[in-house]
Amino acid sequence: MDQLRVVHRKLLSAVGLAAILFIIIVIMAPVPSTCKTTTHITNKLSSGVLNAHCGSSGDDLGNRTLAVDEGFGWSFSESFGTLFWCYLEAEGYRLHFDAYDGAHENKFSEQWEVRDDCVHGKEVNTGDELTLGVWTPVQQ
Template sequence: MYSYWTVYIYNEISDPISVHVQSGDDDLGNRTLALKENENWSFCEAITLKTLYYAHFYWNSKTTFFDVFDNDSSNRYCTPWKYKVNRRCVWLVREDGFYLGQDVTPFPIGWTKLHDW
């Protein structure tokens, strides 16, 4: 069964950040996010379960780059599979790093820190 996903990236930093999201097939371009703004996109996961999206993040003089969607992290940290239910991965960008969860919940409940700046 295929999964239909929506991935969100929320900025929780008072300064604007820039995000550039890509996959092997799609370039979603650059987006500047002010505090509390988000970037999101939806897709149907490949039958091979090899769907991969990655992103470059820029905040003042800091930059980083990592995968924002892959089969391993989506199954571990994002919404579990349920018949006919769309799944979500939600990234929270904070001054101390990057957190992944199933939904927007009050910090830190439901969030796992996966990356530093």
Template sequence: MALPTVQVSVYITNQVTRKILIVHCRSKDDDLGAHAVAVGSSIHWSFGPNIFGARTVFWCKLAVQDKRISFVAYEQERVTYGDWVVRDDGVYARPYGHPMFLHAPWTQP
């Protein structure tokens, strides 16, 4: 008997005013590379979380011009959201379609 296949999806939507968002996400096993996301657009990926052994975690680094944010976009061990909105003042989780601020504001290097 085969185990059911579980798929998790993560979405990151750019709502930064008039700016391209650079998104670079990775897990221990997968580097998704850097992507330029236009205003109003999203990047998304799906994967099967680990059932045995180490748990799946995806970290993301976001950049807009000279500002940066790093955050955990998905962590299997904890309750995390897979739907994120990036705005001028930071990153928001969007549980059930309602944005909720979760991460520190942008930093400058």
């Protein structure tokens, strides 16, 4: 009878351990977000067109040519590793910036304005002004 109790305890212990491991795996598994995030970029240059090419590791949004005050946006399911970048070019200058970085502690703006000095937005949580990127001459 004692041997049966020992076997029973070991079995309960193994089942309990398996249940705990299962719960940990379920909790740690990535769950796609059902919430969509929308990011938008607007040409606010004083003059001229803005050529924009934005994308992520799994989603190329293609090339866009934007007149002054024209913009475009895209929606996506955010996750910790989501990163959308943009390469911009205007009147012989170019600029690169990260339009959305899910790994960043503070959430960057979801509304970007491309201006003559750089790209402007607001930090989502605090409303603080953000300026990103530096215009550099295109080398020919």
